[in-house]
Amino acid sequence: MKSINRMIAILSVLVVLCLVSAVSASAGSVYRIGDTDNSGSVNVRDAALVQKSVVHLVELNKTQKKAGDVNKDNRVNIHDATIIQKYCAGRETGCQIGKYVDENELPYVGA
Numbered sequence: 512m513k514s515i516n517r518m519i520a521i522l523s524v525l526v527v528l529c530l531v532s533a534v535s536a537s538a539g540s541v542y543r544i545g546d547t548d549n550s551g552s553v554n555v556r557d558a559a560l561v562q563k564s565v566v567h568l569v570e571l572n573k574t575q576k577k578a579g580d581v582n583k584d585n586r587v588n589i590h591d592a593t594i595i596q597k598y599c600a601g602r603e604t605g606c607q608i609g610k611y612v613d614e615n616e617l618p619y620v621g622a
């Protein structure tokens with residue numbers, strides 16, 4: 512009887528671990544466009560971080576790449592750094608810099 516209880520306890524733990532890993536694997540990123548360093552604001556440090564990644568001084572993680580790709584061409588390059596700098600200078604960029612993106616939100620289906 513003790514071994515059955517032990518088996519049930521072990522299986523329960525395994526089920527919980529599988530559920531936790533499944534939820535974390537499916538969770539999308541939450542980020543602010545242009546906020547590459549995830550400081551909460553978009554400033555010249557974000558542009559500098561993109562520049563450093565361009566010359567391979569730093570490696571951006573997945574979320575940083577999404578935040579840093581401000582022109583949404585699926586590449587993080589010097590063009591993104593320049594756009595962030597323009598934003599910091601108060602110039603129009605044509606990009607949605609500063610907008611929060613929550614990939615976990617369901618898309619709005621309007622009536």
Ligand SMILES: [Ca+2]
Binds near residue numbers: 582585586587590
């Ligand atoms: Ca880009």
